[in-house]
Amino acid sequence: MDTARCWELVEAARERAGPGWPDLDHRLENALVxxxxxxxxxxxxxFEVRFAELQRRLDRPDVYLAAYLIGNGCGDDPFTDFRAGLVGLGRDWYDRVLTDPDQLADHPAVHAIAAGAIPRDTLMTEAFQFAPLEAYERLTGDDEGFWTALDAASPPPSSPGTEPSGPVHCNLDRLAALFPDSRASLDRHYPHLTGT
Known part of the structure; x- marks a missing residue:
């Protein structure tokens, strides 16, 4: 399966899940399963190999800071869920975030989060990212075989040395303006990333 086919399945699930933000995680999960x-x-x-690769491409300091700002903090597991949620927004938004995570300041869900209309963890979709495992269990009645098959199908890990060298500064001014409480916390805890 190529990346284009993976996106077709994600986009179909997104369309099936329907508009709105309440219970987004489970609606996306059910539609993808x-x-x-x-x-x-x-x-x-x-599919899972490609789906995981899409999420891995978002494993960057600037995307982490976007998750931190939107969620008012972000640990490892929520960041994994956030990256899955960005895939769940569809290819257009995914590509926009890859180009510049500050573009999330234009997303309607982010505006709703900033306004307090929906929970801050709305884009953190844990169940959605495990939809392939759920589908495998339904098809086979087994969950252990999923991990064995995935290990056999996954490419070897990337070679070391692919990370950018030197200091990383991430300027997410528009997102920071939407979430001033998060920005203050971020400046205290990650000044090397925010440039403060």
Whole structure:
């Protein structure tokens, strides 16, 4: 399965989940599982490889800071959930975030979070990221085999030395303006990333 096909499945799930933000995580999960159970098991595993790669590409300091600002703090697990949530927003928003995470300041869910209309963890979609595992369990009645098949299908880890060298400064001024409480905390805890 190539990345384009992976995105087709994600976009179909996003459309099926429907508009609105309440219960987004479970609506995305259910819609994606509904599609994945129609695939042969090898294709399901291939989907997970691509799906995980999309999330890995977002594992960057600037995306972490966006998650921190929106969530008013962010640990490792919530950051993983946040990256899955960004994939769940669809390819257009995913590409925008890859280009510049500060573009999230234009997203309607982020505005709703800033206004206190929806919870700060709305974009942290834990269940959605485990939809391939849920689909595998439904198809096979087994969860352990998923991890074995995934290990066999996954490419070897990237070679070391691919991270940027030197200090990293991430300027997310528009997001910071929406979440001043988070920005104050961020400046205290991560001054090397915010440039303060």
């Amino acid at each position: 509904e599609r994945l159970v129609r695939l042969p098991v090898p294709e399901l595993i291939a």
